[in-house]
Amino acid sequence: MTDITAIAQDLIRTDPALAVEVHRLVSDVRALDAMNKVQLPARQREALQAIRSFIAENECSPSLSELADRLGLASRSNVHRMVVDLEKRGLIKRSKDHHRVISVVEHAA
Secondary structure: OOOHHHHHHHHHHHOHHHHHHHHHHHHHHHHHHHHHHOOOOHHHHHHHHHHHHHHHHHOOOOOHHHHHHHHOOOOHHHHHHHHHHHHHOOOEEEOOOOOOOEEEOOOOO
């Protein structure tokens, strides 16, 4: 039987686009594992996942309004509170100098 790991490694080495996609998927799995280890309220977990998916889809951070829309919330203040809580937990970082700069902190698995 052929070793699937060796075949996968050869494919990744020869296809840079595939390597990028595999890296992104592995990062997502690691982040989800880290997120599951941290006991988050369901709404904060949804917010973190919404931030992650928005960044993946748009290659930029969501605004509070965009995040509120994704979460089905009418109030940006509730979203702001969730973002501040996620930042306090060390799961995201925000830039104090720029708007729309939220990055998800990647935890080592």
